[in-house]
Amino acid sequence: MKTIAQKVIFYIFIIALTLTTSCRSEETEFIQAPEDEVLVANSSVANLMQKTSLNDGSNDNIICNANCFNIKLPVTVNVNGNTIIINSEEDYKIIEYIFDEDDDDVDTIYISFPITIILSDFTNVAINNYTELYNYSSTCNGENEIDDDIECLDFNYPITASLYNSNNEIIDSVTITSDIQLYGFIKNLSSTDFVTITFPITVTLYDGTELTINNLIELKNHIETYDDICDEDDDYDYNDDDCNDCNQDQLLDVLTNCSGWEVDRLKRYGNDYDNYYDGYTFNFYPNGTLSVYWDGISAYGTWVASGEGNNMVVTVNVPGLDYCNNDWVLHEISKYTETKIDLRVGDNDRLRYAKSCN
Numbered sequence: 001m002k003t004i005a006q007k008v009i010f011y012i013f014i015i016a017l018t019l020t021t022s023c024r025s026e027e028t029e030f031i032q033a034p035e036d037e038v039l040v041a042n043s044s045v046a047n048l049m050q051k052t053s054l055n056d057g058s059n060d061n062i063i064c065n066a067n068c069f070n071i072k073l074p075v076t077v078n079v080n081g082n083t084i085i086i087n088s089e090e091d092y093k094i095i096e097y098i099f100d101e102d103d104d105d106v107d108t109i110y111i112s113f114p115i116t117i118i119l120s121d122f123t124n125v126a127i128n129n130y131t132e133l134y135n136y137s138s139t140c141n142g143e144n145e146i147d148d149d150i151e152c153l154d155f156n157y158p159i160t161a162s163l164y165n166s167n168n169e170i171i172d173s174v175t176i177t178s179d180i181q182l183y184g185f186i187k188n189l190s191s192t193d194f195v196t197i198t199f200p201i202t203v204t205l206y207d208g209t210e211l212t213i214n215n216l217i218e219l220k221n222h223i224e225t226y227d228d229i230c231d232e233d234d235d236y237d238y239n240d241d242d243c244n245d246c247n248q249d250q251l252l253d254v255l256t257n258c259s260g261w262e263v264d265r266l267k268r269y270g271n272d273y274d275n276y277y278d279g280y281t282f283n284f285y286p287n288g289t290l291s292v293y294w295d296g297i298s299a300y301g302t303w304v305a306s307g308e309g310n311n312m313v314v315t316v317n318v319p320g321l322d323y324c325n326n327d328w329v330l331h332e333i334s335k336y337t338e339t340k341i342d343l344r345v346g347d348n349d350r351l352r353y354a355k356s357c358n
Helices: 001-025 046-052 089-099 130-137 179-187 216-226 248-256
Strands: 069-071 073-077 082-086 109-111 116-121 126-127 154-155 161-164 168-176 193-197 203-206 208-213 263-270 281-284 291-294 297-306 313-317 325-334 339-345 349-355
Touching: 046 154, 046 179, 046 216, 073 089, 073 291, 082 089, 089 325, 116 130, 126 130, 154 179, 154 216, 168 179, 203 216, 208 216, 248 297, 248 339, 263 281, 325 349
Parallel strands: none
Antiparallel strands: 069 116, 073 082, 073 109, 116 126, 154 203, 161 168, 161 193, 203 208, 263 349, 281 291, 291 297, 297 313, 313 325, 325 339, 339 349
């Protein structure tokens, strides 16, 4: 019923518009469209929709430190002497894993040119060297500075729209299936174009919540409400949000399905003890107990996880192994050449277990 009502309103609007334009004088006329039903060029809701559909350039900052464009994949990079082909966004993690291998080295990354970058408006630009790349990156806003793109909510596609042009009186139906298509659609609207969107549509918020939108006024209000409500992660630090999707079941599965964990990194009270537990093996069990073996000696303790995501706390308590005992914050679960569980407390304490697991 909502769709039929929208179409009736739209066609009544078209008839009124046609009668008005056929009788108008040479003076410029301004036609006031119903704000909740008809989308027109340069309206506030159209501008908000366009900003929401902009290309977010911050997801590959670990390569280029530039928030206003992406490097088109695949791209070949050399990371601390390792040649890596990046085929998807998931592969950015490989770069981070290599960077995290050693805290005391100088991390380097070199890009194999030529490459193509994708600007915020989805324009593709060929780049042949670092000088050309810098010419574009220097125009981007810095870390966590306000920019045009709205990242805290995303449109769910497809979106269907009807377009009427008052110059040629052509009515067209458009199905929009991506951000790039939506951006181009709104960008190309002229002052003689009038659009109705088939509602309801849905958007997904930064936390995974899905909202149903019933008209343009609701859409405008929701975009304005959620515009700046989340951390858009427009920084160059890939170590601050590695456990966004971590949960207790995932940690339990990784820890208990692999035996013989070793201490790969250990830092307490600002001092490094990486070799302190050489030869010790740790086994975690689903019932919350753990065992440690070294030189024919066995020790037993407990472990427990609480919280979720970047706020998950892993409490380890093994009598006699004081450097392991702490209320650790789960920093990252990484799987590259080895599986690693990285636990931290502030900048002074760190414990990382590692094991080659299937």
